[in-house]
Amino acid sequence: MAPGRPPRSVAVTDPQAETAVTIERIAAGGDGVGRWPDGRVVFVPRTAPGDRVVVTLALDRPRYLKGELQRVVEPGPHRVTPSCAHYDDDQCGGCQLQHLDESAQQAAKRTIVGDALRRLAGLDVADPPIEGADEPWGYRRKITLSRAETGGFGFHRRQPLGSVFPLDHCRIAAPSLMEMWQVLRAHPEVIPRRADRLSLREDGTGGRHVVAHGVAPDGWPQSGACAALLESAGIEASIWLADSPDGARRVAGPEARVAGLAFEQINPAMGARVRRDAVARLGSLAGRHVWDLYAGIGETASLLVEAGAAVSCVELAGDAVRSAPEQAGVRWFEGPAETVVPGLDPPDLVITNPPRTGMGKAVIEALLAAAPERIVYLSCDPATMARDIKRLAGGFVVTEVTAYDLFPQTAHVEAVTLLERR
Numbered sequence: 133m134a135p136g137r138p139p140r141s142v143a144v145t146d147p148q149a150e151t152a153v154t155i156e157r158i159a160a161g162g163d164g165v166g167r168w169p170d171g172r173v174v175f176v177p178r179t180a181p182g183d184r185v186v187v188t189l190a191l192d193r194p195r196y197l198k199g200e201l202q203r204v205v206e207p208g209p210h211r212v213t214p215s216c217a218h219y220d221d222d223q224c225g226g227c228q229l230q231h232l233d234e235s236a237q238q239a240a241k242r243t244i245v246g247d248a249l250r251r252l253a254g255l256d257v258a259d260p261p262i263e264g265a266d267e268p269w270g271y272r273r274k275i276t277l278s279r280a281e282t283g284g285f286g287f288h289r290r291q292p293l294g295s296v297f298p299l300d301h302c303r304i305a306a307p308s309l310m311e312m313w314q315v316l317r318a319h320p321e322v323i324p325r326r327a328d329r330l331s332l333r334e335d336g337t338g339g340r341h342v343v344a345h346g347v348a349p350d351g352w353p354q355s356g357a358c359a360a361l362l363e364s365a366g367i368e369a370s371i372w373l374a375d376s377p378d379g380a381r382r383v384a385g386p387e388a389r390v391a392g393l394a395f396e397q398i399n400p401a402m403g404a405r406v407r408r409d410a411v412a413r414l415g416s417l418a419g420r421h422v423w424d425l426y427a428g429i430g431e432t433a434s435l436l437v438e439a440g441a442a443v444s445c446v447e448l449a450g451d452a453v454r455s456a457p458e459q460a461g462v463r464w465f466e467g468p469a470e471t472v473v474p475g476l477d478p479p480d481l482v483i484t485n486p487p488r489t490g491m492g493k494a495v496i497e498a499l500l501a502a503a504p505e506r507i508v509y510l511s512c513d514p515a516t517m518a519r520d521i522k523r524l525a526g527g528f529v530v531t532e533v534t535a536y537d538l539f540p541q542t543a544h545v546e547a548v549t550l551l552e553r554r
Contacts, residue, residue: 148188150202155183158240160248160515162228162543163198174199177290178220180232181240182208210236215269215303218287222297225290227304228543238262238537241545245514245535252518255530260547262535263405271399271540272304274333276345277313284320285330304541308334312342315365322358324348331374335390336400336431340369343380343392347373355384379451391451395428402538406546407432410508413532413550414481417441423476423504425469425484425495430456432483437461444479446472470494482507490516493523500527507551512538514547521549529554 153174155164164179174197176187184206187199204211214220214230229237246259265271277285280296287302289295299317301310309332316323316330323330328346335341342362344352352358355371362369362385371384372392380392390396397403411432414422418440424433427445429452436443443462446469447453453466465472470492482504484491490513491499499507507528511517521530528551536546 146189150186150188151199152205153185153187153199155179155181155185155208157181157243158229158232158236158543160244160543162240166199168197172197176201177228178231179204180208180211181236183211216301218297218300218302222287223290224297225288226302227541230541234264234268234540237540238264240543241537242535244543244545245533245547248514248518249521249530249533252515253521253525253530255518255521257530257533260533260535262537262545263402263409265399265537265540266401266405268540269303270306271401272302273306273309273335273396273400274331274398275302275305275309275313276329276331279328279330284317285323305332306334308340311365312340312362312367312369315362315367316342316358319361322354322361324352324354327352331393333392335388335394336396336429337389339386339388339390340367341372341388341392342369342385343372343374345374347375351375352383359385379449390429390455393449394452394455395449396431397538399538402536402546403431406510406536406538406548407435409534410483410510410548411435411439413508413548414483414506417481420480421477423473423479423482423484425473425482425491426486427456427464428452428485430459430462430464432485433462434459436483441481444476446476468492473498478502479504481505483510484508485510486516486520488513488516490520496520496523499524503527503553505553509549509551511547511549512544514545517547517549521551524551527554528552 153166155166157165159165163175163177166174168174176199178201186202190200191198210233212233218224219230242259242262249255249257278296284298286297286299312332324344324347326348327344331343333341359371370388372380373383374380420441422441422443424445427447433443433445446465473495531552532550534548538546
């Protein structure tokens with residue numbers, strides 16, 4: 133605070149007092165946004181634009197407030213009844229937007245991307261267009277369940293933080309995963325007692341996987357019984373132990389082409405559409421050298437090679453590299469992008485799909501030094517994407533942005549941005 137400036141006056145608010153608020157929009161993360169009587173912004177989960185609601189105070193900060201919904205006095209035009217019982221009954225934290233219709237969800241996601249670009253990248257842009265999902269339900273090909281205090285497995289509640297409720301059925305999970313889950317939940321004896329998390333997955337080849345995390349040194353003695361139990365139910369699944377920093381190791385069940393924890397998009401149909409669109413934005417590829425950063429198991433590289441490019445793939449996860457198919461025209465570089473990228477031959481074009489944390493400083497500097505004609509940036513976190521775009525602004529200009537609703541019912545959104553060399 134500047135010398136001589138008096139401290140800001142903040143109204144003392146009774147956390148038990150009920151206050152009427154009108155919700156104006158949806159913020160990143162999925163909370164509704166309104167105004168408190170003193171003018172401060174208040175974030176209220178599980179609310180919809182146009183809702184007239186009554187809330188109590190959960191968090192009081194000088195610049196903003198966090199409220200808890202007590203009741204809806206008058207619903208907004210886009211509020212719907214959630215179709216999953218866990219959403220309200222158990223305050224499931226996996227979905228944030230089930231109470232919004234499809235058009236409102238997509239409008240919110242457009243604004244989330246546009247707001248990040250304006251506020252964090254300093255761009256004068258409108259909210260981007262959005263590509264809707266093929267399937268709003270049953271699309272998710274991987275779920276991770278946590279052990280509840282009762283000993284079973286389930287999902288984390290939105291509140292209280294850290295609390296886990298037993299999962300019955302997840303409506304956004306693929307039916308193939310729920311089929312596995314119904315078998316396993318009825319036979320907890322085949323799950324390691326010390327496992328703190330359990331991942332169920334269907335990979336892009338159709339292979340199914342069960343991965344136990346946080347297992348004690350004795351491993352998973354029941355792994356064979358787990359595989360046999362699933363097989364008796366007509367389910368062929370590879371059984372994995374994630375007991376080292378290097379990933380997971382298969383301990384039972386059939387061999388798998390894709391490793392149990394190798395990264396793939398959890399919505400394969402939409403993920404394929406995003407990859408096709410991203411590659412198309414690079415333009416002509418015949419004879420061009422392309423960096424494919426954070427390359428996963430090489431799904432984007434396959435499209436690049438088919439179009440005639442020579443590809444340098446960079447990927448940190450060894451299990452992903454080992455799961456990638458061998459392809460002429462593709463060279464793999466395993467390791468952190470921050471250390472690998474500065475040593476690569478300069479590219480003509482770049483496609484990058486970093487994790488939520490975005491790209492490291494060394495990667496940004498390498499891109500500025502290499503000065504490719506185009507960079508296509510795929511992101512599941514608009515805020516870190518916008519931060520990286522701002523860091524690249526000295527050498528590149530944003531010419532196109534599209535949002536994709538890869539994760540219906542949640543506040544997550546994918547974005548593809550084209551940057552061209554200045």
